[in-house]
Amino acid sequence: MYHKALKKKDFGVFLPVANGGWIISKTSPPLDDLWFQNRQAAIIADEIGLDFVMSMGKWRGFGGETNHWGSSLESATMMAGIAEATKNVKIWATVHPLLQNPAVTAKIITTLDHISGGRAGLNIVAGAYREEFSQMGAWDESLNHDDRYVLTEEWTAIIKRLWSEESVTHDGRFFHMDDCQSNPKPVSKPRPTLICAGQSDRGFQFSVREADACFIGGRTPEERRDNSRRAKALAEKLEKPIKTYAMCTVIHGETDAAAEKMVQHYAEGKDMGAILSMLKSWGVPAERLSTIADSQGAIMTQTAVGSPATCAAQIEEFVEFAELDGLMLIFPDYAEGLTMLGSEILPGLRAHFA
Numbered sequence: 001m002y003h004k005a006l007k008k009k010d011f012g013v014f015l016p017v018a019n020g021g022w023i024i025s026k027t028s029p030p031l032d033d034l035w036f037q038n039r040q041a042a043i044i045a046d047e048i049g050l051d052f053v054m055s056m057g058k059w060r061g062f063g064g065e066t067n068h069w070g071s072s073l074e075s076a077t078m079m080a081g082i083a084e085a086t087k088n089v090k091i092w093a094t095v096h097p098l099l100q101n102p103a104v105t106a107k108i109i110t111t112l113d114h115i116s117g118g119r120a121g122l123n124i125v126a127g128a129y130r131e132e133f134s135q136m137g138a139w140d141e142s143l144n145h146d147d148r149y150v151l152t153e154e155w156t157a158i159i160k161r162l163w164s165e166e167s168v169t170h171d172g173r174f175f176h177m178d179d180c181q182s183n184p185k186p187v188s189k190p191r192p193t194l195i196c197a198g199q200s201d202r203g204f205q206f207s208v209r210e211a212d213a214c215f216i217g218g219r220t221p222e223e224r225r226d227n228s229r230r231a232k233a234l235a236e237k238l239e240k241p242i243k244t245y246a247m248c249t250v251i252h253g254e255t256d257a258a259a260e261k262m263v264q265h266y267a268e269g270k271d272m273g274a275i276l277s278m279l280k281s282w283g284v285p286a287e288r289l290s291t292i293a294d295s296q297g298a299i300m301t302q303t304a305v306g307s308p309a310t311c312a313a314q315i316e317e318f319v320e321f322a323e324l325d326g327l328m329l330i331f332p333d334y335a336e337g338l339t340m341l342g343s344e345i346l347p348g349l350r351a352h353f354a
Contacts, residue, residue, distance in 0.1 A: 006243070009319055009353040010213075010326030011346065012052035012090075013045045013338065014247060015082075018061070018072035022249055022330045024278065025298040026066055027269025029333045034073050035081070041334035042082040045089055048342025049350075052090035054123060054195070054328060055079060059132040062281070064274025075123075076108050083116035092121035092195055097151055098128055098138055102158040102175060106182045110163070113186040120186070121193035122159075124211070126152035126203060129281040149202045150174075156194070156210050163191045195245075208234045213243035213326070224302075224322040232323075243325035247301040248318060250329055250337055256306040262332070263305055270298035301330060308344035315345070316352055 014022070019032040031037055042053045055078060061070025076093040083091045093112060095105050105122070113120035126148050133139040143151070151174045158175055161168045162182040170177040186192050196207035197215035207214035208231050216231060218224035228244040235242035251266075253259035275293045284292055304314040319327055331337025 006325050007353060009324070009349070010051040010243070010245070011349065012050050012054060012092075012326065012328045013041060013334070014328045014330050015041055015053055015055040016334060017055040017075060017078065018058045018069040020066055020068040020274075021332070021334075022247075022300045023266055023298050023332055024062070024064070024066070024068050024271050024274050024300065025266040025269040026271055028266045028298065030066070031334075032071065034071065035078070037334060038073065038078060039082060039085050041338060042086055042089065044335060044338040044342070046086040048338065048346055050089055050338075050346070051326070052092055052121070052328075053079075053082065053086075054092040054121075055094060056123075057094035057096055057125060060129070060135060062274040062277040064271040064277060066271045066274055068271055068274035068278075076112060079120075080112055080115050083112060083119065086116075086119075088119075090119045090121055090193065091116045092123050092193065094123040094125055096125050096128065096133075097155040098126075098133055098140075098148065102155045103162060103177065103180050103182060105155075106159045106162040109159075109192050110182065110184065110186045113188050113192050114184070118187035118189075120188060121195055123195040123197075124152065124156060126196075126198060126206065127200075131281060145200065146202050149198070149206050153206060153210070160191065204231070205234070207231075208242050209238060209240075211242070213245055215245050215247065215328070216322075216324075217246070218322075221318075221321050224324075228323045244323070245326040245328055246318070246322060246324055247328045247330060248315065249299055249301045249303045250311050250315075250331055250341070251299075251303060251305045252308055252311050252337065252340055254307065256310050259306045259310075263299070263303070266298045266332070308340055312345045312348050315349065319353075 015038045016031045021031045045053050055075045057075045058069050058072040062068045079091050079093040109122045154172045154174050168177045168180045194211040195213050196211040198207045199217050216227040218227050231244050251259050304311040
């Protein structure tokens with residue numbers, strides 16, 4: 001009924017484009033030397049043979065004592081710099097359809113594709129946190145959740161046409177193109193990679209239909225596995241391929257106990273103000289904020305915690321059980337974590353999933 005995950009797996013890294021990374025804590029590494037740490041992480045990822053690096057788009061932080069994500073670099077321009085600093089790793093930038101005209105985006109990603117020699121990808125984020133966009137006058141109160149996906153579908157269709165056609169004329173609900181031309185075309189064939197992570201039913205349908213890879217979520221291993229299967233089943237109906245990825249934060253120590261102690265240290269320093277702001281931006285009702293914040297913890301994703309050998313085993317189990325095609329990794333300290341990954345975990349993962 002559905003395609004099993006491919007035996008070969010893609011492993012990449014979610015670059016720390018905003019301060020604090022994916023651990024909301026006063027006791028975790030601050031990750032606030034933004035350009036240096038992103039360039040350094042991407043170069044190490046390239047050198048150890050990871051498949052991709054990706055950066056998110058972030059326009060406003062969550063406050064709190066750490067001002068979490070309050071300082072960030074713009075994704076596409078940062079990735080252009082990283083393209084020059086790397087040789088083989090795929091370069092995936094994030095763009096919000098609510099903010100960028102599709103013809104402008106087509107040109108941005110084409111430029112990134114030329115700089116990187118055909119390694120560019122576009123991560124499409126249709127959803128939005130109201131405060132990020134209202135601060136710049138880009139939030140339309142008349143558009144509901146489904147409307148934003150209608151806009152994103154129209155936006156994506158125009159970009160695909162601009163990458164392949166000499167002229168695009170389009171008269172839609174949200175965008176109007178009149179003999180619109182975009183040259184040169186991308187180096188990538190048939191086009192740059194498209195990635196999306198819509199979690200709602202509407203977003204899920206869009207991701208599988210329009211993208212080459214989609215990030216899936218879930219509160220339990222079973223939910224993640226079911227979402228991966230669901231994506232592959234839909235892709236099979238659409239007669240198209242799809243890869244399913246997930247995110248994982250790797251926290252390693254010399255021993256399992258040392259790694260668990262680090263997790264506890266981050267938990268003790270969790271920035272409750274930033275966590276509450278984050279949950280509010282996700283639409284959590286006010287009456288449930290405190291309860292969910294208490295259970296949320298400082299780490300925002302699935303984890304692999306322990307010695308390098310333990311982390312490797314947990315990563316293998318995570319990927320296999322959820323029937324994933326790849327994993328995007330996160331670290332408290334990217335330089336240290338990626339160096340360890342390259343020497344102690346990645347070779348084994350490559351052999352296991354060969």
